[in-house]
Amino acid sequence: MLYFDIKKRLRAGAKVFRLDAAFCLEEGSFLGIRGASGSGKTTLLRCLAGLCRPDSGGIRLGEELWYGSRPPVFLPPQRRSVGLVFQDYALFPNMTVYGNVFYATGDRKRTLELLELARLTELERHFPHELSGGQRQRTALARALGRRPRLLLLDEPLSALDESLRYSLGDELIRIQRETGVTAILVSHSREEISRLCTEVLELAEGRILGAGAEDRFEELRAGSAAEAGSA
Amino acid sequence: MSLDLEPFLVSLRLGLWVTGLLLVICFPLAWVFARSRGRWVVWVESTTSLPLVLSPTVLGFYLLILLSPRGAIGRLFMSVFHLRLAFTFAGIVIGGCVASLPFMLTALKTGIQGVPTQLLDASYTLGKGRLETILRVVVPNMRSGIAAGLVNTFAHTIGGFGVMLMVGGSLPGVTKVVSIAVYERVESLDFASAHVYSAILVGVSYIGVLLLNRLQRREARR
Known part of the structure; x- marks a missing residue:
């Protein structure tokens, strides 16, 4: 079970607001967080990854406490079992596809497995600047899975791609998430x-x-809670 | 015309020492300047940029006072390393480091700023610590910044005159660098030697800048 309760003051342009989100997620499930830009989605993801410290709240994955405000606990990203796919992929330009994945795994066999999983075997010697958007995305995904994370975080992983690719890579994402059983x-x-x-x-x-x-059931639930809020 | 190559060897040694030392000293400083948002940074940064705008003679004068046996740094080196600094090679290395510091620092800072912070975040989420991230991600992706620091620092140091003359004097084979040799040759009306010395200095500097620009063009295409 992943539990998070994240409270943090945020600034989007001139506007200051408070991120205040608590949720529980079964392991192995695939949660989508949606919202307009500046709604706090990316900050929430960064807090889960340990790249950003909440003001208060707590984050727990199974038995492991990643963040707690009282008593103060904060595990750095290196000690959390997470993989993060960045919006613009953040591939290391000085490393090949193989190098990027190997950087995460430190193990040749595991690297080759991941390259195969992401259908990148033929591109292993290519550098990021020689790849298409979809290939970069798959490299970033393979790299993020390198440490066998229990939690995979994806920040708008498909938004930089054109429509047809978005569709096929979406299918790849579902397949890989199911095959690895990672909470995403x-x-x-x-x-x-x-x-x-x-x-x-x-x-x-x-x-x-x-x-x-x-x-x-989301639309139904949302309509229900909106009606409840309206009648209150 | 008898061409004495010794000033070149002194300049070359000086250039290598200063460039090497500054690379090590400036990297952590450049890291802090590039990443820190503290207000104090602008004050410290302005101090380190001072050698860019200050007259080398003035800089050399203060350095001479600091490095002399009665000066703070001179006394320290004397008591700890039994090393005299004024009018010695060690002294002009320190003088060169101070005078060329902003060249290395600015180039490294620009290089570090050019590496997207997302790459660092990516490396941290892949389980790597800061040192490993710097060595395997930051340094390889700021190669042109490092090259700019090396070339600019080396070229500026081997061409140094005012600071070297004030701190080191003109001891043949010890502190007499190329620029001082050119000055002395002109003073004794030996224009032919001055021409040769100067032409070599121009050639070396040009080759350095040329290689740097080629590297930067190649990196920009990636």
């Missing part, structure tokens, strides 16, 4: 993308959770 959280502003890929949905607006639940 994907951040996207695209409602369609999330409903296609994810099993759970969480919607953020100005740092607050508007609604959350199983993907197939």
